[in-house]
Structures are given as C-alpha cells and as structure tokens.
Amino acid sequence: MRNNKVALIVVDALRFDTACSHMGFMQHLIERKMAARYEVCSEVPSLSRPLYETILTGTPPIVHGVTSNMTVRLSVQNSLFHLAKSNGLTTAAAAYYWVSELYNRAPFMHMEDRLQFDTQLPIENGLFYFEDHYPDSHLFADAVWLMDQKQPDFLYIHPMNVDDDGHKFTSDSLQYRNRVLAVDALLSMFIPKCMAQGYEIIVTADHGMTRDGNHGGTTAEDRHVPLFVISNYVKAGIKNGIVSQLQIAPLCCHLLNIEPSEEMVPLLLEGVHALKKA
Template sequence: MSGKVILVILDALGFEAAVENCGWLEGLVEAGQARRWRMRSCLPSLSAPIYETLHTGTPPALHGIRSNDHVPLSKGPHVFGVARAAGKRTAAVAHYFFSELYNRSPWEALRDAEVDDPDLPIQHGRFYSERGYQKFNLHLPSEHDLCVRATLAIRRHAPDYLLLHSFSIDAVGHGYGADSREYRKQVWMVDNALAEFLHLWTGAGYRVLVTADHGMTADGRHGGNSEAERLVAFYDVGHPEGGVAGETVSQLAVAPTILKLMGLQAPPEMTEPALG
C-alpha cells in the first residue's frame, strides 16, 4: 500500500461532541464511507505534547514535550522526517507549534509563517498563531480559510503527507466550556467546512484521517485524566470497512497508521500497531 494522506487535527474536540455535532463526518460513517474509532489520548492532555505524540507514536513521558510552555524541536523520529527521508513531499496548514516541533524553534513569524523549502521536514508550511486573542475576539483563521489553504497546497505541491490543524474549537471551549452552545456551534461549523472541501481531497486521491489531540471539560479546561479530556474520535475516511469500530484504541497508533497508509515502515520507536 502506498498512498497520500491528510491528517486533520480538530483541537479539543471531545468524543461525545464529535459524535453529536459532526453531522457530515458521522454521515460518512453511517454510509459506510468512513470508519470511526473511540481513541484515548495520552497524558498530559495538552496540545504540544499530543501534537508530538500524534507524529512520533510515543507518549510525552518518553518524547519529552511536557507542556505548552516550552516547545523545542522534536528529537524524533517523526512522520514528517520519515516521509521526507523517503523522498516524499510534506506540507502543513497549522498552528505555529508544529513549526517549532518540526522545522525551527523558537518561532520567528517573519521567517517561519510561510515556508517552501525542500530541506525542511515540513517543506511547504503555512502557520498561524493566536497571539493576543481574547474571549471577545479569538483572532483565529476561519475553517473555510484553512481548508482553502490546504486545498491550494494540494493543487500547488501535491504533498504525500499534509497536516491540517484547526484551533478554533479549543479557543471557544476555553472561553465558554464544552457544555455550551458556543462550543457545540463551533464544532458544527468545523464539520460544515469539512463537508465543503473533503470531497475535493478524496477526489485528488487522499486518504483523510480526522481526529483531535484532546477533549475539553464543561468548565473550559484540559490537561488532566478525565474522560472528557482524554476521549476523542478518530475517523478514517476511505477505510474499506466503514462504520463504527467497537474497541477503544490508543493515540499511539496514529503515527504508524499514517506511515502504513503511505507505504512507509514505522521506526522501532513506534511500538503501537497501525490501525487496520
């Protein structure tokens, strides 16, 4: 098997919120065009540590990214590096933490916000920050704009691996809590944007994986060990066996699954089997 893969990370989208509000993704599951797993995140259930887990297949206690307060360059091996070493093209439309983890750290916006460099692990990157955001003004790019950028990356560069990361659910969740109309509406809006663009990506030959780094509590936090913080959904759009998987799987399986779909060998550090 050798193919092109898109990983969509919907930051802070908890499992129940996904199932209840992502009508498009759930419709694909119901129609047998996607398979959905319940997935348990690693600890701490924070963004930067889990971004690294999703791309190295190792837990934070092993890879060493401990919090969002300090984001050094990844020690790898990671999906971007393995793909580039194999001659694959990589791209990302994502929060700047991914630039710090896989390209250069610390982040320098005027140097790193847009990159097209074949020597970098993320060769074609378009990165954003949430600098200065407040509850009354979240300063976030719209999901439509993020999907447009991802689609343009596909048309211009045809990456073998593309990361698309949306931060808005997390920002709204911190501001209003997961048990709020604002959070639920934002989940739906992200799903609605995917409904507009996902068929373009699958039509271009991509296998599309959609998941979250962690969930969100009713009082607007994450980082701990509760089910609300740790349980997320994992959708595989284009899986030959659609529907709902019965088991709860580990987040450590994401990186080896991406590499398997690309026809690449997972390094020995990625000990969790790929999802089948």
C-alpha cells in the same frame, strides 16, 4: 508496492461525544459505509504541544520529552514528516505555529516564519498561523492551496477554533457545540476535494475540553477524542472499545506505505487491511 497520499486532520480540542452528536457530515460517511469511527484515549498530560508530538511521532510524552506547552524546542523523534521525506515523499502543513516549532524552526519568528517553503526542512511546504482565532475557514483554504499547488504526499491540517471557543465558553456551551457544527461543514467541503485527489483521510483531535473550559487532566472529557478514517484500507463502520492515541502514527505509516519508526507501537487497529500491490 505503491505509496499512497495521506491527509491527517487534527481538530484541536474536539471531544468524542460532541463529535458523535454534532458532526452530521462525518456520520453521513459512516452510514454510507465510507468511513470508520474509533474512540481514542489521548496520552496525558492532555495538553496541545505534547499531544501534537505524540500524534506525529507515535511516542508518549515521557519518551519524546515534550511534557508541557512550555517546552519550546525541535522534536528529537522521527516524526511522520521525517519518515515521509526519508522515503522520497513530499510534505506540507497548514497548522498552528507550535507545529513549526516542533519540526522546522524554534522559536517561531512571527514576522518571518508564517510561510515556509524549503525542501531541506521536514515540513517542506508550511502555512502557519499564530492566533488561536485564525478562522478555520481560512485554514482549510490554506490546506486546499497546498493540496492544489504543492500536491504533497503527506498533508497535515490543524484547525484551532474549536479549542479557542472551548476555552472562552467551556465545552458545555452553544458556542463550542456550534463551532463543532461549523468545522463539520468545512469538512463536508474539504473532504470531497481530498477524495478526488486520491488521499487517504484521517480526522482526529489532540485532546478534549472540559465543562470548566480547559484540558490537561485525566477525565474522559479531557482525553476521549474521535478518530475517523476514510480509506479503502480500513473497514467502514463504528468500532467498539477504546484505542490508544499511539496508534495514529503507525496508521499513517501504513496508509502511506512506509515503514514506521522503531519507537512506534505495532498497528493493532480493528478493520485495517493490507495494502494492495500497484
């Protein structure tokens, strides 16, 4: 069996309903039967650092122990980066510095850790930013550089501007909605590049955003996020029902064709096909 390449894109604070109404390119892929869309309910607390860890390890906060944004330490779980490396695959990330603190080095040293290229680390090739307003356009350009120059098997991309505008202006604002339009436009340029290089592509979010300009609670505004999958191994179309965020990590393992960790739940997503032999 061959290994696939996977690009996992986590758009920070992208609500499910706003993704459905404002991401025209992603809807185009669905209508052309090139993408699947699921509705995901995040774990709680619906905060960024705990849910980065949940997405990348497939474990809930009570298990992985990162229960707030103030928990600054390396992960003690088997993340997708660790699993990829143990299977001889290469890893890369263009992401917020909290991701580096979870998997490479903690605490993050701002003047030293922005660029990380070390094959001994779980994230072998890392371009990390530390300002929430770091432009998404630059972040996707960083990801393209990693894809072209390092050709990672597992590439993690994490833009922050949707979250930044949600906190500044609330989810019920033209700024938030326009930022979702803007990230969709960036995806319309980035995703074809990924497809041309043979990546299976996942687009999701850690949590949502409320009309109060925050997140962390239990409402659908806080917790319901999209999951788009562009893969020959996932049947295209809009899926009914709500799925657990814990499904994302085992889905990545399935698409990478590696064994999930013992802590991950079984993969139960509708429409997922078995991988074909090389």
